[in-house]
Amino acid sequence: MRSDTxxxxxFLVYIQNLYLNQRSGQGEERYKFPYLSxxxxxxxxxxxxxxxxxxxxxxSARIAEEPFHDLNMFKxxxxxxYERLFVQEAGxxxxxxxxxxSFFAWWNSMAGRFALEHAFDNQxxxxxxxxxxxxxxxxxxxxxxxxxxxxxxxxxxxxxxSYFAIMPYADCLLKEVFLVAKLRACLNK
Numbered sequence: 001m002r003s004d005t006x007x008x009x010x011f012l013v014y015i016q017n018l019y020l021n022q023r024s025g026q027g028e029e030r031y032k033f034p035y036l037s038x039x040x041x042x043x044x045x046x047x048x049x050x051x052x053x054x055x056x057x058x059x060s061a062r063i064a065e066e067p068f069h070d071l072n073m074f075k076x077x078x079x080x081x082y083e084r085l086f087v088q089e090a091g092x093x094x095x096x097x098x099x100x101x102s103f104f105a106w107w108n109s110m111a112g113r114f115a116l117e118h119a120f121d122n123q124x125x126x127x128x129x130x131x132x133x134x135x136x137x138x139x140x141x142x143x144x145x146x147x148x149x150x151x152x153x154x155x156x157x158x159x160x161x162s163y164f165a166i167m168p169y170a171d172c173l174l175k176e177v178f179l180v181a182k183l184r185a186c187l188n189k
Contacts, residue, residue: 001122001123001125001126001129001143001144001145001146002122002143002144002145002146003117003120003122003145003146003147003148004067004117004145004146004147004148005113005116005117005147005148005149005150006063006067006070006147006149006166007070007071007074007107007113008058008063008070008073008074008077008080009058009059009063009070009147009149009153009166010103010107010113010149010150011074011077011081011100011103011107012051012054012055012058012081012153012156013149013150013151013152013153014034014099014103014150015051015081015085015099016051016153016154016155016156017032017033017034017151018034018036018041018099019041019043019047019051019155020032020154020155021034021035021036022040022041022043032151033150033151034102034103034106039095041086041095041099042086042087042089042091042092042095043085043086043087044084044085044086044087047085048155050084050085051085051155051156052155052156052157053084054080054081054084054085054156055153055155055156055157056156056157056159057080058073058080059153059156059159059166060159061161061164063147063164064145064161064162064163064164077100081096082096112150116148116150116169117148119169119173120146120148120169120172120173125146125172125176125179125180125183126144128176128179128180129144129180129183129184132180132184133184133187138187140187142163143163144163144164144165144183144186144187145163145164145165146164146165146166146167146172146183147164147165147166147167148167148168148169148172149166149167149168149169150168150169151168151169151170152168152170152171153166153168160182160185160186161186162186162187163186163187164186165182165183165186167179167182
């Protein structure tokens, strides 16, 4: 079993959470990370529909098959994210650049990608999955890949891939039974 933390998928969740915070108008207890208080971010009017398309493209079998696709997509973030999810007007690129730099600074810090990668216990999850599969007479035939998100993607569709899963960290940490069931479903794809 191998786990990673995809740059592109986590950046999309970061953008999603900014959008949800700006859209919601709910109290502080409902805000998601990151929260920017006094900024009006120029998201497209049909952001949710477009986000679902971008998410489907990013959360594809390509990442499951080859992790370098994630890095290539992340390097092409302007075409993948900015040009498809933000209003193209004077000054909007500056807002986007600030968001990108903010994500990148957090993601490359000890509190970002490093913390997620080192807090996930591959062996514990692998043992639980192996036990569940063996109990039903099955076996794990190849390396299982898990891409960990810092938060759930609520605006994109969750897909299952063969021997590959995209999981929010909270599900990995707090919902072992749910995690094992989801991983078992990926074995049958």
